Amino acid sequence: MIAKRHIVLYLMPAVIFTLLFFVFPLIFAGYISLQQWNGINEMVYAGLDNFKLVFQDPVFIKAVINTLLWVAGAVLLHIPFGLLLALLLARQPRGWKVFRVLFVLPNVISTTAIAFLWYFVLHVNLGLVNNILKLMGLGALARPWLADLKTALFAHQLPFIIYAGLTMVVFLTRISAIPAELNEAAKIEGATNWQKDWYITIPLVKDAVLINIILNLAFCLRMFEYPLLMTGGGPANETVNLGLYMFKEMIIANRYGVSMAAGLMTIAVGAVVTGTTLALSCIMDRRNGI
Amino acid sequence: MRWIKELFLYLVSFIMLAPFVWLIIASFKTNRELFAEPFGLPENWMFDNYIAVMTRHPVTTYFLNSVIVSVVSTLLALLLATLASYIFTYTFRWRSYWQLLLVGGILVPTNAFMVPYYFIVKWIGFYDSLFGIALVYAGISLPLSVLIIKNYMNTIPPELSEAAFIDGAGVHRTFTRIILPLSCPGVVTASIFLMVTAWNELMYANLLTQSEGTRTLQVAIRFFLTTFQANYPQAxxxxxxxxxxxxVIYALLSEKIIGGLTAGAVK
Structure with missing residues (x-):
């Protein structure tokens, strides 16, 4: 048992911060989303006009779709790539520790710097990609990757998909917890490496998949640097996502109410996608009788 | 079969790291060399670009700003999180609700709070100051720090604090003499996570500052893109x-950093 004043003393600082940075902002964002406001003049009550406005705004719809495509890129490309790397390194080939450190390196460098770097890697004239294509005699494929309507979306997600080091380490940590007897038994039964991966490792890292989905989901919802720095949301709003939409509405259009209506929708998208993921994982667990 | 796997690993390393190597080589070239031969080595390895950047831009100020923001926000979040986590090792009424309140923020995409954070910082008078940014970072990272430190404190056997209690130690003494020293590894893990996120954040550093004196490195990088439009090697x-x-820091502490970054996930 513990005295009340001690609880208050130790708990209150953190509670005050949580109220200031999570509870109040949520309420305040909800309030602003109902106002017409440019941040300086008086607020004018606008009811649900801001929400009507964003739902009729094709750029907002595009932003929602692109945000979901970021999540899809994470689930369908980034995480499987991270798993593949983890499976390869889990067999501890020569120099696996070095590979592990190298693969995580880009995750330690800021997304701002990576965005800047890949802006040049994909640059029309200077870019690494176009020049490699020219060297290989495939100059016809060279294009302004980030300015081409067909490729911009994928091109500006490319660094995120490739730099899967952190995702890989989460898998590796889980794989190293698998009891060695399982793999030894499989080896005695004559299983190949790929069979061991498919029938033992992959089913046992399912909870790591869930963790990786949730972590990368948070990353994708917060994503802001790549669209801002690599494409500025262009060409023709092709790469706008929710983070950039909110930012532009607030800073450039000075429509604070619209920005926060979009902000609440971002939170809603996050809640829906997280909820769906958790529900799906529950259903899959039950099917497998766990 | 084995050589295919090894080749694949080398190929992946190449794709991941070639851009960085290319960037380093290009930074020693002149603008003309870069456009004429994007892949060639520079004719003479010159530091002119670096000297030009250092003399024309207060890079050291940006660097120090980033250090100050990361350190202050980390210390603040650690202080709040250790205090709260410690009290969660006791049982009291509504403990799980308080935990939910403090940790629940993990699932909120905080860039949705652009407008509220901007005005909170403005109202309390820290707009365009490093402390304002640090305050927001500490707030944003608090849920995860509480989670990491609380999970670590849960692994400390309760017998230890019981023994301290029997020996006459009060709540504060148990905290400073028993729990805090023992949770050092958990605190280190959390601080690595906090430092890396604070160091790399762009949006709020950009939103909450205005003058050149409060730019962090990330905001500065953003401006490099526009300022050096004509001279890429300098950029x-x-x-x-x-x-x-x-x-450099990653090279020295890679194992600890990898552990710190994945700590939130492993639990």
């Missing part, structure tokens, strides 16, 4: 100056 040199500190 590359600026960029390398900005990322070298992260790479």
């Amino acid at each position: 590359f040199a600026a960029m390398i100056l900005a990322i070298v500190p992260s790479i």
Whole structure:
């Protein structure tokens, strides 16, 4: 048992911060989303006009779709790539520790710097990609990757998909917890490496998949640097996502109410996608009788 | 079969790291060399670009700003999180609800709070100051720090604090003499996570500052893109100056950093 004043003393600082940075902002964002406001003049009550406005705004719809495509890129490309790397390194080939450190390196460098770097890697004239294509005699494929309507979306997600080091380490940590007897038994039964991966490792890292989905989901919802720095949301709003939409509405259009209506929708998208993921994982667990 | 796997690993390393190598080589070239031969080595390895960046831009100020913001926000979040986590090792009424309140923020995409954070910082008078940014970072990272430290404190056997209690130690003494020293590894893990996120954040550093004196490195990188429009090698040199500190620290502490970054996930 513990005295009340001690609880208050130790708990209150953190509670005050949580109220200031999570509870109040949520309420305040909800309030602003109902106002017409440019941040300086008086607020004018606008009811649900801001929400009507964003739902009729094709750029907002595009932003929602692109945000979901970021999540899809994470689930369908980034995480499987991270798993593949983890499976390869889990067999501890020569120099696996070095590979592990190298693969995580880009995750330690800021997304701002990576965005800047890949802006040049994909640059029309200077870019690494176009020049490699020219060297290989495939100059016809060279294009302004980030300015081409067909490729911009994928091109500006490319660094995120490739730099899967952190995702890989989460898998590796889980794989190293698998009891060695399982793999030894499989080896005695004559299983190949790929069979061991498919029938033992992959089913046992399912909870790591869930963790990786949730972590990368948070990353994708917060994503802001790549669209801002690599494409500025262009060409023709092709790469706008929710983070950039909110930012532009607030800073450039000075429509604070619209920005926060979009902000609440971002939170809603996050809640829906997280909820769906958790529900799906529950259903899959039950099917497998766990 | 084995050589295919090894080749694949080398190929992946190449794709991941070639851009960085290319950037380093290009930062030693002149603008003309870069456009004439994007892949060639520079005719003479010159530091002119680096000197130009260092003399024309207060890179050291940006760097110090980033250090101050990361350190202050980390210390603040650690202080709040250790205090709260410690009290969660006791049982009291509504404990799980308080935990939910403090940890629940993990699932909120905090860039949705652009407008509220901007005005909170403005109202309390820290707009365009490093402390304002640090305050927001501490707030944003608090849920995860509480989670990491609380999970670590849960692994400390309760017998230890019971023994301290029997020996006459009060709540404060048990905290400073028993729990805090023992949770050092958990606190280190959390602080690595906090430092890396604070160091790399762009949006709020950009939103909450205005003057050049309060720019962090990340905001500065953003401006390099526009300021050096005509002279790419100089932009590359600026960029390398900005990322070298992260790479050096990672090279020295890679195992600890990898552990810290995945700590939130493993539990």
